[in-house]
Amino acid sequence: MTTTTSSMQTHAPLGSTLRIAIVGGGMGGLATALGLARNGFTHITVYEAAKDLGFVGAGIQVAPNLARQLQRLGVWEHLATDAVKLESADVRACASNEVLVRVPLAHVTERYGQPHRVAHRSALANALFQGCREAASYVTVHFNTNVLDVDFGDPRILVKERGEPGNGRWVKADIIIGADGIKSVIRKQMLAKHGEEDRAQDTGQASYRIMLNRTQMQDDPELLALVDANSSFRWIGPRRHVIAYPISDHTIFNISTTQPDINFAAAPTATYTTRADKQAMLNVFQDFCDVVQRMLKMVPEGEVCEWKLRVHSPLETWVEGKVVLLGDACHPTLPHLGQGASQAIEDAAVISVVLSRIDDPADINIALRIYQRLRKSRTEFLVSQAAAAGRALHLTDPEAQALRDEAFRQVANGGPNPDKWLDRQVQDFVYGFDCVADAERQWVKLFAQEKSSANERSV
Ligand SMILES: Cc1cc2nc3c(=O)[nH]c(=O)nc-3n(C[C@H](O)[C@H](O)[C@H](O)COP(=O)(O)OP(=O)(O)OC[C@H]3O[C@@H](n4cnc5c(N)ncnc54)[C@H](O)[C@@H]3O)c2cc1C
Incomplete structure (x- = not known):
């Protein structure tokens, strides 16, 4: 496997001037910090409520689209020994143990350039954290630090360290990234600003x-x-x-x-x-x-x-001024597609690209809107596919079950796979997509469009 360089890239024109505050040091927050550092940003601070990397005792799927980004971030080597390459995947009937379908996964490497792997969640979190430590001159991670509030006008966050007396202190930033997961405070405040209730369900x-x-x-x-x-x-x-x-x-x-x-x-x-x-x-x-x-x-x-x-039902917007949401904060998903962390890390990669392209702080909001345009429909489609996979897997009606099980048996003849993560078309969409290449390809066009809309709004 080829690895990307682990040296800091320094092409962001505003890299040394913008202060970036990231709320949440989970998979998305750490990947964002690292992605920004790799793209030349030098003032990145992560605020994480937990005392350390947290409870991570579970496995995680490292699909080709995630591995691609981990290589770009230069942290693949930290995960490589833990990861197990999958050569096949069985779907079996719960009571009889009958193999309904055995899907060979050799095509994954041939088609998407990476095998499908699985790894320990803590190995992935540690790999990202290790990357942040290697970029320590640019990235500071504050554990034990809760973000209580956000001010969208004069971008700042109210932070409180565990055990610190008082009600916290306001910290200013040029850009605030809400990577604070399903229970996101930043999402809640963003919705409240528009008179809406949080709709986590x-x-x-x-x-x-x-x-x-x-x-x-x-x-x-x-x-x-x-x-x-x-x-x-x-x-x-x-x-x-x-x-x-x-x-x-x-x-x-x-x-x-x-x-x-x-x-x-x-x-x-x-x-x-x-x-x-x-x-x-x-x-x-x-x-x-x-x-x-x-x-x-x-x-x-x-x-x-x-x-x-x-x-959470799809949000109208992920962006308010210079504040933006990412990962589970804006597109939490059922786990049946194994893509939650992968999509948070793809978000991180894209946000790093768009912010590294602007050379005027007045364009921060435009860059964040472009990030949203690049990410929203993809992530929302995957959330819907994960829900659909759950419905197909959990059918209760015997007739519907029989039809589904027959569909599993027909996969070998080219039929669609009701288990969406094993379906070829879904795999093409999920694994065959390089979000960074896509962002780079679309940047000039989207920037021109967003700039023109911003100009229209201002007249
Ligand atoms: C059962 C299950 C299985 C899963 N399996 C997979 C899988 O196989 N593959 C996959 O890709 N995904 C999987 N996921 C999904 C994946 O875990 C999430 O989508 C992913 O962790 C989202 O990353 P995130 O950074 O957006 O949020 P999180 O990882 O939740 O990180 C948010 C962070 O923000 C911190 N935080 C929250 N509020 C504050 C605050 N106010 N101040 C400071 N810090 C704060 C939290 O402590 C946390 O560390 C699974 C999820 C579940 C529930």
Whole structure:
């Protein structure tokens, strides 16, 4: 695999003058900081509420479109040893374990220039953070620091460090990037400015995230074969599914489920992740096949984590003046396409490109509008595809299930795959797209259009 240079690029005309504040040091925030530093920005500050990189005990799909950006950011090498290359993906019936379709993934490398990989979420977060540390002269990350408010007129944010007395202090910036995830304060304030309510909504779905060590599985040859395979496995059933794949060089088997949200709905809380009860999890999947049951039973008590899955209806705009949203803050998604973090990182790449092209601070808003034009329809389409995949996987009507299962069997004959992340057309759209090349290609045209609209607005 080729890697991009890890040296700082210095072509942004305003790189040394603009102060950029990033709210949130998750996947999108860290990638933005790093992308801006790579493009020549030198005053980048990230404010992260958590005390460190946070709870990241789960697997993550590193599809070709994400790997491409990680290479550009110069952090691929930090992730390379953890990532496992997938050569195939199974979709299986939940009760019988029948393989409905086995999709070979060799074409992914041939078609998109990168294999499909899976990795540990913490390996990805650490790779991005390591990149930020290497760019430490340009990027400062403040952990334990909560952003409480934003002023859109004279761009500034109200920040408060944990334990700091008082109500926080206002910090000015030339550009503020809200990468603060599904619970975004910046989104909420942006909507409030237009008299709108935040519309984050429950999907009625939740997800258990579990990890088994290879050693835990070593006495079960059938399970051992799963962790040793270069494959992912999805077992589908009414209203539920389980997806599992090896990560961390096959030393860990990552298991993620989706099921109706019962626990969060029964005890509403502001937290979207919680330690969960193992027996409750076993009850939810009691009608799944023996191999799934054995896997779930191996999980030590106290190591089951449950995530509540929430989304937000599409926003009218992601931009207000010199403040902009990115990642889950503006397009939170169900995880069924494995693209949430990838799209946040694509956002980061595009925002870095557009800001590095302007040479007049008066054009900041124009650059941010161009970012929105380049990103909004793509991300919203993928959010809709993830929801559609969930509906297809979780069908309850036996006749509809039979039709879907037949569609799975017809994939080998060129039919569409109801599991959207394995569908060729969706893969072409998702993996075959280089967001940076696209931004660079479209920049001149979009800049002229936005400049002319801005001029019209000002007369
Ligand atoms: C069950 C599940 C499985 C998933 N699997 C995949 C997968 O396989 N592949 C994939 O690409 N994506 C996956 N995702 C989605 C992915 O995790 C998210 O889309 C991605 O993390 C979004 O990145 P982000 O930076 O926008 O938000 P986040 O990663 O949520 O980061 C937001 C950050 O902002 C911080 N923050 C919030 N508010 C404030 C504040 N006021 N002040 C300061 N800091 C603040 C938070 O602490 C957090 O660190 C999955 C998600 C779920 C729920």
